[in-house]
Ligand SMILES: Nc1nc2c([nH]c(=O)n2[C@H]2C[C@H](O)[C@@H](COP(=O)(O)OP(=O)(O)OP(=O)(O)O)O2)c(=O)[nH]1
């Protein structure tokens with residue numbers, strides 16, 4: 253049986269991400285007398301009956317900021333009763349945003365926003381703004397090939413990869429720790445973030461940026477195992493796993509396999525349509541994973557994903573300069 257339309261009983265609220273040329277985003281402080289007064293939010297408001305979300309957001313941005321905005325793709329949708337927050341990229345706008353409803357406005361780098369000043373519904377949207385659209389997962393190096401492995405990591409960092417999962421599932425803890433330290437030092441040098449597969453305790457001991465939990469590990473947890481100073485990601489394969497990832501407060505998820513993949517030939521591909529429908533009520537940023545090439549990133553973004561996660565699309569050991 254088909255799932256009911258996600259969020260159908262929730263009030264549909266649209267909010268816009270406006271950016272300045274320096275990559276800062278616009279946040280507004282909700283004025284006295286309104287719900288969540290004092291909280292910082294992304295400008296927007298409720299969709300009126302009969303209005304499309306795009307028309308509603310264009311109207312709200314005209315009323316609240318006096319600008320003419322072109323509404324772009326959805327970045328993330330977050331069901332958070334009684335609302336469903338539908339966060340859209342603003343492709344461009346005319347006019348200079350100014351406060352028309354007594355709200356304070358501020359342009360700020362997403363990384364500098366204090367998440368505790370945002371309403372709960374906005375926090376996954378902030379996380380999404382702080383994550384890149386490419387997530388590289390490492391293959392397991394063959395014995396004695398660690399230096400070639402580290403050079404490939406360096407090439408990926410030069411290519412602008414900013415988020416990496418070190419995945420060494422069958423290795424001993426000591427062996428993982430030794431390689432993880434070296435990968436960590438490379439990542440630190442270029443400002444990229446490194447997550448360790450499964451072992452969050454070791455990730456914390458080594459000062460890595462967080463952990464990526466396999467589905468079976470996440471299933472056994474009732475809350476995220478690391479604080480908000482670290483990233484917690486979860487591998488998901490269906491709607492129930494996505495829901496659980498959001499419930500334990502994970503920062504983001506991967507959803508796989510989107511397409512048929514050689515590495516997991518036994519798994520049935522979800523397909524873009526099904527996967528993208530699940531994002532309507534996922535409530536956290538989700539990377540598309542499984543059988544994807546780097547050129548499918550645009551399709552992933554247009555389908556509501558954070559971007560794509562992959563091994564082979566980003567791992568280029570034989571790169572010739
Ligand atoms: N605009 C906006 N509203 C948000 C965000 N996060 C969040 O929880 N909300 C909540 C606050 C409100 O309960 C609801 C949207 O209300 P709103 O006051 O902006 O609606 P509106 O512009 O249509 O104004 P109003 O006429 O109802 O006062 O969604 C956000 O980032 N932007």
Ligand SMILES: [Mg+2]
Pocket residue numbers: 295296297298312316
């Ligand atoms: Mg509003």
